[in-house]
Amino acid sequence: MKRILILLTLIPNILFSQTGPTASFIFNPVCLGASILLTDFSYPDPNTGDPIVTWDWQYNGSTISTQQNADYLFSQCGDYDITLTVTDADGMQDDTTINVEIFCPPTAAFINDVVCSGDPTNFIDVSSPGDGTPPLNSGSTWMYLFGDADPPNAVNPNCTATFNYAGVHSVIFIVSELQWNGLYCVDSLIQDVQVDSCFTGIENSSIINNKKIIKSIDLSGKPIKAKSKNLNIIIYEDGKVEKKLIIE
Numbered sequence: 001m002k003r004i005l006i007l008l009t010l011i012p013n014i015l016f017s018q019t020g021p022t023a024s025f026i027f028n029p030v031c032l033g034a035s036i037l038l039t040d041f042s043y044p045d046p047n048t049g050d051p052i053v054t055w056d057w058q059y060n061g062s063t064i065s066t067q068q069n070a071d072y073l074f075s076q077c078g079d080y081d082i083t084l085t086v087t088d089a090d091g092m093q094d095d096t097t098i099n100v101e102i103f104c105p106p107t108a109a110f111i112n113d114v115v116c117s118g119d120p121t122n123f124i125d126v127s128s129p130g131d132g133t134p135p136l137n138s139g140s141t142w143m144y145l146f147g148d149a150d151p152p153n154a155v156n157p158n159c160t161a162t163f164n165y166a167g168v169h170s171v172i173f174i175v176s177e178l179q180w181n182g183l184y185c186v187d188s189l190i191q192d193v194q195v196d197s198c199f200t201g202i203e204n205s206s207i208i209n210n211k212k213i214i215k216s217i218d219l220s221g222k223p224i225k226a227k228s229k230n231l232n233i234i235i236y237e238d239g240k241v242e243k244k245l246i247i248e
Contacts, residue, residue, distance in 0.1 A: 020092030031185035077104035104130035105185035116198035125157035139178025166197040
């Protein structure tokens, strides 16, 4: 009878032996330049209910935070192992390691052909994807902001726009690349486009005589007579630039 009682008193201790807390966390992937948020999802020993009292977040062997929830800004995109170690009030510990990814954004870039006011200018996307392997993925988006042009903006990677006056026009180009479950990585640039006042046809001598020419060069940059029959570039005192072909 005593032996049975001893067994009955030992069984509960075996069934409810302490195992310690369980470390766990969740995160949302981010693009380079944004801090990754690490949210603690650990839970205490179900047998003892001892609360978790310390959190130690580590990357590459170094502690990056001792808060329950952490955030960290990586300087480069790529895959990283993050380890969380939790300790409860009884000194019991557990840890878990999760691989997180920091996505590389694309690199926005475009090229355009020679620009004359009043003529359509072609714009071609030459952006590089985040992973470095062209082309940008199918979920990508593009946005050109031309300002005072027709049209004023465009959403296709390759498009045309017409500038109606000569001068320097700043074009804004924004590229967004879909990386993961609704996460877009974005890059943008502002690039100046030189628009010239181009003319090919019969030169009106009365107009040219009313303006002071400070320089006349050919397409290679060599000085040339203003009334040369070759295609030449004329720069006036007021800053206006014209490309002209004189026909007599």
